Amino acid sequence: MTQITNHMPTEELQRLDAAHHIHPFTNGDELTAKGARIITRAKGVTLTDSEGNEILDAMAGLWCVNLGYGREELAEVAARQMKELPYYNTFFQTTHVPVIALSERLAQLAPGDLNHVFYAGSGSEANDTNIRVVRTYWAEKGKPEKTVIISRHNAYHGSTVAASALGGMSGMHAQSGMIPDIHHIDQPNWWAEGESASPEDFGLERAQQLEKAILELGEDRVAAFIAEPVQGAGGVIIPPETYWPEIQRICDKYEILLIADEVICGFGRTGSWFGCQTLGIKPDIMTIAKGLSSGYAPIAASILNDEVAAVISGCEFNHGYTYSGHPVSAAVALENLRILDEEGIVERAGSETAPYLKEQFESLGDHPMVGDVRIVGLMGSFALTPDKSTRAKFASEAGTVGFMCRERCFANNLIMRHVGDRMVISPPLIITKDEIDTLIARARKALDEAYEEVKAAGLWKAAN
Numbered sequence: 001m002t003q004i005t006n007h008m009p010t011e012e013l014q015r016l017d018a019a020h021h022i023h024p025f026t027n028g029d030e031l032t033a034k035g036a037r038i039i040t041r042a043k044g045v046t047l048t049d050s051e052g053n054e055i056l057d058a059m060a061g062l063w064c065v066n067l068g069y070g071r072e073e074l075a076e077v078a079a080r081q082m083k084e085l086p087y088y089n090t091f092f093q094t095t096h097v098p099v100i101a102l103s104e105r106l107a108q109l110a111p112g113d114l115n116h117v118f119y120a121g122s123g124s125e126a127n128d129t130n131i132r133v134v135r136t137y138w139a140e141k142g143k144p145e146k147t148v149i150i151s152r153h154n155a156y157h158g159s160t161v162a163a164s165a166l167g168g169m170s171g172m173h174a175q176s177g178m179i180p181d182i183h184h185i186d187q188p189n190w191w192a193e194g195e196s197a198s199p200e201d202f203g204l205e206r207a208q209q210l211e212k213a214i215l216e217l218g219e220d221r222v223a224a225f226i227a228e229p230v231q232g233a234g235g236v237i238i239p240p241e242t243y244w245p246e247i248q249r250i251c252d253k254y255e256i257l258l259i260a261d262e263v264i265c266g267f268g269r270t271g272s273w274f275g276c277q278t279l280g281i282k283p284d285i286m287t288i289a290k291g292l293s294s295g296y297a298p299i300a301a302s303i304l305n306d307e308v309a310a311v312i313s314g315c316e317f318n319h320g321y322t323y324s325g326h327p328v329s330a331a332v333a334l335e336n337l338r339i340l341d342e343e344g345i346v347e348r349a350g351s352e353t354a355p356y357l358k359e360q361f362e363s364l365g366d367h368p369m370v371g372d373v374r375i376v377g378l379m380g381s382f383a384l385t386p387d388k389s390t391r392a393k394f395a396s397e398a399g400t401v402g403f404m405c406r407e408r409c410f411a412n413n414l415i416m417r418h419v420g421d422r423m424v425i426s427p428p429l430i431i432t433k434d435e436i437d438t439l440i441a442r443a444r445k446a447l448d449e450a451y452e453e454v455k456a457a458g459l460w461k462a463a464n
């Protein structure tokens, strides 16, 4: 058997990858024709690929490497934990020190009385957990008919069949179908859907769709509402300021559980520890993952408030994963939280880095192709548009121009993603001002190149 290493030629690694590895959210044939990019190492905010390119990762991996790459302390903690107790489960009335310590720390960090942690291996699993939690909660309270969970179109809550049904990505629904009793309302995306309404009125209208849905479905049927404080995978959609207070009012009025999916927003991304603090939301349940371990080990959780946990504790909760509370992941997460806190990384991200990034990122708004530059903390996005004065969409299929722009970013050693024709960033929280300057300079160059390409391809046309 040949040993496969970083030292093999790129084409050979690409050939082997194409032969045996199926990539997520990827057209396999297209990738085989092109060859996957191979990342070999990373440090801080910089990735190195197999061709020796140094790439600024303005996406923190998949919105998760909040601490930046290459922190040895996390590797050391993982090695120590693997030697001492590499695995034991938390079923059968058993526990271990890493999971005890992490749970206590999360209860301190999470706002209000969110004090009780159920672990999973991924955000998708944690949202599956939430479905069972809220339905069990209402059944235990003598209201088993309260099973409907309301979510939003263009929400992302994960990729398992249940989590993707909960989410609002139609492409995912088309490939695996839905599960019962999930209902979707519209998203608060003013730029794309607000038409002539003011952002404030539009925010209220979209929030009030929740009330309408509760009344139509029947108050006695609705169990919970789930939402990301700021939609991430949907394109970093920051809702109008009127949106969340109205959602909170409606959840309180009808006593439905509010689940904040903090998988992206958590752990400093929006400038506070949790997105619900930045946006002024009081959830009953919070989903966390990604930044919990800065992606160094897979771990996620649902954090329940005192009341929900007390009700669930009254029955045998028939739920759990082999890796619920995995000791190595828990130890790594705890060390990640220690560093984020003790080095003041979350605090600095909010008070220093975010204002500088905002100023620089917003400066891209003078580019002819850029409209609606929006940023909160260290997650931001802008629309690509052929006419910003009318918020026009391109005549080409959504994502055509976005893809061209992303490719120009990659060619300029910048990882910036596109979601349709929106470009998004979510850099590691440790990004410095100099690195922000590099990010913006590369983005501007990529935009200039994409603009020329779009015009040359005859795509500089607004949809009717």
Ligand code: PXG
Binding pocket: 062, 121, 122, 123, 124, 125, 127, 156, 157, 158, 159, 228, 232, 233, 261, 262, 263, 264, 289, 290, 300
């Ligand atoms: N909730 C939210 C809000 C997420 O962003 C999940 C749940 C699911 O987490 P797991 O760990 O099961 O992936 C996510 C994940 C993208 C992209 O392309 C976004 C995510 C995952 C993969 C790709 O933006 N978010």
